[in-house]
Amino acid sequence: MRQHLSAITFFVDDYDNAIEYFTTVLNFTLTEDKATGEDSRFVLVTPPNSSASLLLAQAKNDVELALIGNQAADKVFLILNTDDFWRDFNEMQSKGVVFLETPREEVYGTVAIFKDKFGNKWDLIQTSE
Template sequence: MIQSIIHIALVVHDYDEAIAFYTQKLNFTLLEDTYQPEQDKRWVVISPPGSVGTTILLAKASKPEQEPFIGNQAGGRVFLFLNTDDFWRDYNEMVAKGIEFVREPKEQSYGIVAVFKDLYGNLWDLLQMNEDHPISKRIK
């Protein structure tokens, strides 16, 4: 059996501001932006540069009960983990583009990591895992 997670939904306030943030500040690729008239919503899919795995579905909050989850999808914990092949290149570029880091870079047993906020306040790890880490072997 082969299965995979293809999308993770990220609740956003506005499609266009989210697309702008992820494509301009984090260099993500906009893979799809399709209007769905029967539901009056858009199907918006983005992906980190060079990624061939799981993508992010930008899901605009459409009900009042969804609004509180914008920026707090993981209850204040790190929600998403952005792995890179060059931590310092990406960290320095993100800082130059005004990304707010709430935990500075730190060497860990598994690699280098720092925590940043997206435009809504969701916490992300930027990390470069050591080559001998089990996950590193899976993503190559």
Template sequence: MYQHIVHVALVVRDYDEAIDFYVNKLKFDLVDDTYQPEQDKRWVVVAPPNSRGAALLLAKASKPEQEAFIGNQAGGRVFLFLNTDDFWRDYEYMKSVGINFVRAPKEQDYGWVAVFEDLYGNLWDLLQLKPDHPMANRMA
């Protein structure tokens, strides 16, 4: 059997400001941006460059109860994990374009990690897993 997670929905305030952040600051690829007139919404998908894993579905909040979760989809915990092949390159670049790191880089048993906020305040781990980490082989 072969299965994998394709998308993770991320509730956003505005499609274009979210695309600007993910594409222009994080350098993600814009995989799809299709208007769906029957629902008056867009299907917007972004993914890290050269990624073969799950992509983010940027889902614009359409109800007040959804708006309450913008920036707090995981109740203040780290929500998403961006693995890189060069931690220090990406850390320095992200700082240079104004991405806010709320926890400084630290070496852990599994690799290097630092916590940053996206444009809405969701927390992310920027990490570089050690080659012997079980997840490193799943992403190769």
């Protein structure tokens, strides 16, 4: 049996605002954007060379609104793996991404935690070979 994650729901306040952030700041690709009803869209953004995407979901009620920026409480929500940590770290910093720590070398690779524009924590990591 073969299985893999294809998408993870990611709550946002506005589709277009989120698309702009992910495509211009994090260099994701807009892989799908279809209207699915009144004020509803199926929007996927995907990191370069990734098989998994984020399914952007515009929050529509108080429960969903409370999840924006808080999808994993105060824990790291997502891990963005890269083949060149310093390239991506420097580019992200130049685009205003806030890193919560100085990059560090761990036995598993180079890593630093950052916050996305919504408030979720991510790891940017280049794993050791």
